[in-house]
Amino acid sequence: MTVKGELAAHPTNREGHRERARPRRKRWSLETLILVPILAYLAVFYVYPLARILLLSVYGPRLTFDHFLRMVTVPVYTQVLMRSFRIALLVTVLSLVLGYPVAYLLSNLKPRQVALLMPVILVPFTISVLVRSYAWMAILGRQGLVNTLLGWLGLTQQPLEILYNEFGVLLGMVHILLPFFILPAYSVMIRIDRDLLKAAYIMGATPARGFLEVFLPLSLPGIIGGGLLVFIQALGFFVTPALLGGPQDTMISMLIELQISQLLNWGFAAALSSVLLIATLGGFMLLTRIVRVSILWGEAR
């Protein structure tokens, strides 16, 4: 599997050190040269539009903070933002609970077994989010797969209400975002030196204690990396909650879409987007206070 190969190709810490120890001056120009296209790409297609959006939120036709004032004074915007955070947090926790054991299992398998199982996780990636969300509608509906089956078996008298409410949203979002947790977690776990666990057992640790005190802390970068990927994506999710959610499951992205495509108030849409961006960065900052995020990019612990 190529994907596995890529994941495994990350340099270990030790190799990283060796690279850093080399003399730098000569490599510098080469490195810069390699970086130029991607930096130019980011500047043109990411930094510049983002700056325009931030500007649009306070300027048009003249400097104004009305948009931000409206966001604070009209309760619906903060309420929906809080809801979005709640859903994103729940999705992240569920992905962690469901994804960690899967990643753990994968990391303990032989490469050939992994090659068999990895497609199961990756194949859903090849199907669009829209199609997968529609598929859930067919499965969860009153006359859907689940309710028909339960009715046949005589387990339920009335169809279960599992679509068009928060349950449906969480199920759909976790299904779509789970691989984003499993893959980073797995890539960290396969690099954990299993001899450390053996050492713990020799010292008299039970398997549970060995896991909790040796394996779990070492897998933390994977948990944080995967969790962040899931959380940030979940915060801006649009299609799945729109299709599977009920009347109250409004996400902030839906209000932004309403302002952009229906009401044409781009200034206000930009302000809403800016707040979402700032809130996301704020959450990230908060995380750096709790854990050392630098372990994500492999700084020596």
Added chain:
Amino acid sequence: MAVRRLIGWWFSGAMGALALVGILSGPALAQKGEVVIVTYGGTAADALREAHWKPFTAETGIVVREETPPTPAKVKAMVESGNVVWDIVEMDLNWIISLQKAGNYLEKIPVNQLPPKYVAALDREAINEYGIGAFYWAWVMAYRTDVFKAGNRPKSWADFWDVKRFPGPRTLQDSPGSNMEFALLAAGKKSDGLYPLDPDQAFKKLDEIRPSIKKYWDTGALAPQLLADKEVFLGSVYSGRIKHLQDQGIPVEIEWNQGLLNLDYWTIVKGAKNFNNAIKLIGYMLDPARQAKFAKLIPYGPVNKEALPLISPEVARQLPSYAENKKRMILYNSEWWGPHREELNERWQQWKLKTK
């Protein structure tokens, strides 16, 4: 140094690729003899193509290029960036008003350049400064006939609100427009005095129906889907979407009484590259015979009054502009909504969040 040369090659290659992307994605040269029309696609576009576009190309040699879907945001972006690739865009009056309020994004329609005999036969509301009527559609009530049997069927929005006589999950559009009108009609307002709408009274009435609304539909396809899957037993729908279900044998029926009549317009984007061809095509589509053919293919109402007599009664009965249907409906008042849309959308979003 081999590595260095390699990177040099790679670098120039990457730059070349970037340049190539720039050239390829640049504005395509405006060709003579084409017109770009933007509609919602699907079966409506199939009908438009069959009734209007194919004969238009055959007669004039002008190629009709189709795009989908129309969004006012894209019109705004195109005009602002100076890269207008659309000519004719289908949109309702709400969007025309929003766009012209936000700036100047649409061309004025030179009515004197359209065939006078067609213009003379148009309904009054089909002629707007920035658009010419495309076809009528309506928000109507639709229900499952296997749930509500003959003799006990909802006939008004007061019935829709009556959850004791007509129990079951319902759907409404995810928008204050149409829902506020229906709430006020359910509260006993007369059709004549409906506008200006009373938001306080409308939202109070909406509170009553909230527990029975299972889902607010956002795209026009969702409401018929909910009815077909029996997720809801009744709801508001776009009138043109029900025939498709009936053709599949799904037991659903439309109640035209107290429906909300609206129409889509053909508009021309400001700075459209094929302005003259666009005017030609818009004029061509006003022909009564072709409008009749279109209505036979999909149940949307013609705007040319001379088209209706050309349609057989059984087809005409499914059209929103059929006299029997039209007189029981209310014309949606976009002018009233114009200045109220933003504020009432905010209030709608706030209202939706409240728990039962």
